[in-house]
Amino acid sequence: MQKPIVAVVGRPNVGKSTFFNKLIGKRLSIVDDTPGVTRDRIYAECEWRNIPFIIIDTGGIEPDTKDIILSQMRIQAEIAIETADVIIFMVDGRSGITAADREVADMLMKTGKKVLLIANKIDSAKLPEDFYDFYEFGLGEPIAISSTNMLGLGDVLDLIVENFPKDLGEDDDDETIKIAVIGKPNVGKSSLVNALLGEERVIVSEVAGTTRDSIDTPFTHNGDKYVLIDTAGIRRKSKVEETIERYSVIRAISAIERSDVCLLMIDAIEGVTEQDKKIAGIAHEAGKGIIVVVNKWDLVEKDNSTMKKFENDLRVELPFMLYAPSVFISVLKRQRIFNVIEMAKHVSEMCALRISTGQLNGVLSDAILMNQPPSDKGKRLKIYYATQVGIKPPLISFKINDRELMHFSYSRYLENKIRAAFGFKGTPIKFVFREKGDENND
Numbered sequence: 025m026q027k028p029i030v031a032v033v034g035r036p037n038v039g040k041s042t043f044f045n046k047l048i049g050k051r052l053s054i055v056d057d058t059p060g061v062t063r064d065r066i067y068a069e070c071e072w073r074n075i076p077f078i079i080i081d082t083g084g085i086e087p088d089t090k091d092i093i094l095s096q097m098r099i100q101a102e103i104a105i106e107t108a109d110v111i112i113f114m115v116d117g118r119s120g121i122t123a124a125d126r127e128v129a130d131m132l133m134k135t136g137k138k139v140l141l142i143a144n145k146i147d148s149a150k151l152p153e154d155f156y157d158f159y160e161f162g163l164g165e166p167i168a169i170s171s172t173n174m175l176g177l178g179d180v181l182d183l184i185v186e187n188f189p190k191d192l193g194e195d196d197d198d199e200t201i202k203i204a205v206i207g208k209p210n211v212g213k214s215s216l217v218n219a220l221l222g223e224e225r226v227i228v229s230e231v232a233g234t235t236r237d238s239i240d241t242p243f244t245h246n247g248d249k250y251v252l253i254d255t256a257g258i259r260r261k262s263k264v265e266e267t268i269e270r271y272s273v274i275r276a277i278s279a280i281e282r283s284d285v286c287l288l289m290i291d292a293i294e295g296v297t298e299q300d301k302k303i304a305g306i307a308h309e310a311g312k313g314i315i316v317v318v319n320k321w322d323l324v325e326k327d328n329s330t331m332k333k334f335e336n337d338l339r340v341e342l343p344f345m346l347y348a349p350s351v352f353i354s355v356l357k358r359q360r361i362f363n364v365i366e367m368a369k370h371v372s373e374m375c376a377l378r379i380s381t382g383q384l385n386g387v388l389s390d391a392i393l394m395n396q397p398p399s400d401k402g403k404r405l406k407i408y409y410a411t412q413v414g415i416k417p418p419l420i421s422f423k424i425n426d427r428e429l430m431h432f433s434y435s436r437y438l439e440n441k442i443r444a445a446f447g448f449k450g451t452p453i454k455f456v457f458r459e460k461g462d463e464n465n466d
Contacts, residue, residue: 026281027069028188029107030079033132034114035124039144043114043171044068044081047181067277069309072181077188078277080108107278110138110187112180113161117143117168120154129161138187141166142180147173200242201372203365204253204279206307207289208299212319215355216289217241217254220365245365255279276303284375284416285313285368285450292320292334292352296341304342311417313371313450314348317364322354347443349450371450377418379446381411384420391441398431405429408460419454427457 032040048068067080113132115125132139143158146168158166167183169176205213221243241252255276280286286307290300307314316338324330331352339346351367353360388410397405406425413421420442424430439453 028077028109029278029281030077030110030112030184031082031108032080032112032114033082033128035122035128038114038116039171040114041081043112043142043144043169043177044079046171046174046177047079067306072185075185075188077185078281080277108137109189110140110184111135112140112142112184113163114142114144115158115166117146117155117158117166118152120152121157121160126161129163133162139163140180140183140187143168144171146170147175200249200251201285201368202251202253202283203368204255204276204283204286204307204312205289206255206276206280206286206303208297208303211289211291212355213289214254216287216317216319216353216361216364217252219355219358219361220245220252245362248369250365250368253279253283277306280307280310280312283312284372285315287315287317287364287368288348289317289319290338292318292324295334295337301342304345308345308452311452311454313368313375313417314345314452315364315367315371315450316342316348316350318350318352319355321352322357322359345452347448347450347452367450374448375416375418375451377446377448378415379412379418381409383446384410384412384442387441387445388438391438395434395437398429398434400429403429405434413456414454417452417454418448419456421456421458423460424457425460427459430457 032044034040047070067078070077070079111132113128115121141158141161141163143155143166146152146155147170151168155166155168167176167180169180171177205216207213221241241254243250243252288300288304288307290296304314304316318334324334334352335350338350342348349367349371351360351364353364355361388407392407397407399405403426408423408425410420410422413419422430435455439455442448442453
């Protein structure tokens with residue numbers, strides 16, 4: 025099911041990041057940081073009233089000079105407009121209205137999306153004299169909160185989930201494979217889409233970020249139905265180039281959520297960059313099928329071991345997704361581009377693969393015989409049985425005697441054995457461990 029997206033928008037120093045971090049610190053987040061994936065997390069998966077959603081923090085911008093504040097705020101507002109289902113417009117409740125606040129409010133008024141006006145930094149029941157000036161934005165009643173003191177956060181979360189679109193969980197066609205083409209700007213995403221479709225469906229340019237919006241294009245290949253989602257880049261603006269990579273992550277989130285399989289495009293000349301790792305981490309944590317597509321392979325000087333070396337580099341740089349296959353292509357010369365589609369079909373099938381409980385436990389029994397479970401202080405881990413309880417991604421529930429005894433290394437060993445037996449190529453596998461006697465149902 026597609027998760028709704030919430031964007032937190034506002035000028036610098038109104039408390040956006042504090043609000044975001046308080047939600048995560050309150051253990052609303054159900055996504056753990058994957059080591060080596062992201063350095064500065066700007067999104068998190070949250071849950072409130074049993075409704076999962078994604079929250080994006082657009083904070084962290086520190087302009088060097090005042091003359092670029094509005095241009096940077098405009099970028100934030102545009103991204104919120106394009107991506108979010110609900111927008112939180114945060115203002116400083118103590119300092120009153122500023123020109124930057126008005127700029128963002130005017131843009132948000134035109135979106136047609138639900139905007140919640142949040143006045144932060146109000147630490148008592150007594151409201152400032154100019155509090156009701158915020159009504160002039162025309163965005164409804166301002167809601168007073170204090171992120172620092174965690175006052176009013178529950179009320180805001182209630183309003184957020186009440187305003188989610190009602191049709192996000194509906195799937196148009198279960199037989200259609202939705203493929204998101206993701207990656208940093210200017211790696212050839214739009215060029216690949218155009219080459220696959222055989223037409224100039226999206227604008228292609230040497231300038232990073234020509235594509236402004238995520239573009240969905242249905243097509244058929246060998247009788248199978250697909251939708252290609254070409255994720256947007258970001259226009260370059262003077263003095264804000266450093267923020268471009270950050271925002272390409274935000275734009276990727278929505279496309280990833282709507283997809284079955286993600287094509288992570290890597291520039292063969294540049295290799296894996298920090299930005300590639302961030303975008304890969306989002307797809308991995310979302311449980312999507314992933315294929316690493318190495319573009320511009322025609323520009324690489326090669327010998328007999330070049331591809332093997334590059335594959336080894338991928339494993340080193342992306343150790344959290346060793347399951348992802350790689351395809352080496354040249355969009356310019358149309359080399360192996362349709363191999364990508366054939367691989368996407370296979371990965372989609374793997375994401376939806378179901379294994380019977382009997383087959384699964386047969387493999388686990390052999391694995392346990394070959395490598396005994398770990399023990400601690402004389403107590404050994406016991407695995408009573410396992411069963412697959414979900415797909416997209418495959419979710420396997422284990423009944424065990426003690427969670428503390430299930431070391432990461434042994435969990436990885438079991439995953440490797442399951443993959444060796446059943447494939448699951450291109451898809452993450454999620455494990456959940458339940459102790460004998462747990463009341464929770466599988």
